[in-house]
Each structure stands twice: as structure tokens, then as C-alpha cells.
Amino acid sequence: xxxxxxxxxxxxxxxxxxxxxxxxxxxxxxxxxxxxxxxxxxxxxxxxxxxxxxxxxxxxxxxxxxxxxxxxxxxx
Ligand SMILES: N[C@@H](CCC(=O)N[C@@H](CS)C(=O)NCC(=O)O)C(=O)O
Numbered sequence: 915x916x917x918x919x920x921x922x923x924x925x926x927x928x929x930x931x932x933x934x935x936x937x938x939x940x941x942x943x944x945x946x947x948x949x950x951x952x953x954x955x956x957x958x959x960x961x962x963x964x965x966x967x968x969x970x971x972x973x974x975x976x977x978x979x980x981x982x983x984x985x986x987x988x989x990x
Contacts, residue, residue: 919943922976923962929980933987 930937942948942961953959960974969986973979 920961926962926964926976926979926983929983933983935983935987 927939940948942952942959949959952961952963956963956972956974958974962976962979963972963974964979964982965972966982966986971982973982
């Protein structure tokens, strides 16, 4: 099955899977009411967006998210 999606979200999801990090994925496809929910929460809509309940970190920007996940969860 092929699913078209954001290439920016894809690289973040790949790192979440690679690091075997349990996560909840909330799709914000065009037309999804979750877009408005994210906008109301952050004042902005952009995907990907991550919230880490372990650290309280909330961030946009795929490259920064990948860097954060690797720095926080990759074992050396
Ligand atoms: N520089 C950002 C770009 C992210 C981006 O452009 N995301 C698109 C989805 S692919 C987006 O949220 N666009 C706003 C919209 O769809 O309204 C990153 O690397 O995360």
C-alpha cells in the first residue's frame, strides 16, 4: 500500500521507528479537524510537530526534531 504524505513528517517517523520510541501519531491531512486543534494549541499550523511528555519539549521543524530525538534517545 502506498500512502502519500509529508516528506518532512516521513523523516521524523523514520527516526521514531529506528529508535523504537513508542509514540502516538496524529495525522493532519488536508481537511482534518486536527489541523485546527494544532493551530489553536500552538498559534501555528505546521507538520511535523512533536510533544515529548518525558521532557516537556514541543517543537516544529523536522531537522531539529530529528536532532533532538537522536540527542535525547539514541544510545551511544
Ligand atoms: N521546514 C519545515 C517544513 C515543514 C512543512 O513545510 N510542512 C508542511 C507540510 S509538508 C506544512 O505544514 N505546511 C503548512 C500547511 O500545510 O498548511 C520542516 O522541515 O519541518
